Amino acid sequence: MNTEIYSILNVMKGHLKNSPPIATSDRQTHLMVQASHLQVLLTEEAEKNAIKAEKATTWIIRLTWAIVILTVIMVLSIFLEFPKKTIESNKNPTLGTQQSEKNDSSTKIQTLPKRSKDIPNVSK
Numbered sequence: 001m002n003t004e005i006y007s008i009l010n011v012m013k014g015h016l017k018n019s020p021p022i023a024t025s026d027r028q029t030h031l032m033v034q035a036s037h038l039q040v041l042l043t044e045e046a047e048k049n050a051i052k053a054e055k056a057t058t059w060i061i062r063l064t065w066a067i068v069i070l071t072v073i074m075v076l077s078i079f080l081e082f083p084k085k086t087i088e089s090n091k092n093p094t095l096g097t098q099q100s101e102k103n104d105s106s107t108k109i110q111t112l113p114k115r116s117k118d119i120p121n122v123s124k
Helices: 003-017 024-091 093-107
Strands: none
Touching: 003 024
């Protein structure tokens, strides 16, 4: 933030705590001038922040569209690749059986004993 904003706030606080030896109307006029200057500075800061937010929003929209396009490409590539694999498996019927035999031989299921007396080295 602009450092001038903080200095104006400190001057305004000082006028409220310690009343300077000037007339009340002059003090009020000075505070009104300081307040309007403060409003101008805060408006400028708000404009800068709005521009930054607009740029960030544009980047978010661009990135969102990039994600959408990449997702569409991935989905289309999956749909275009899937028929090729089914056509290849229809041409070579042994391909599917070889894979299922590999899965059956490599999968070993180990069953656990049901009672604790069947388990060695277990004391009650």
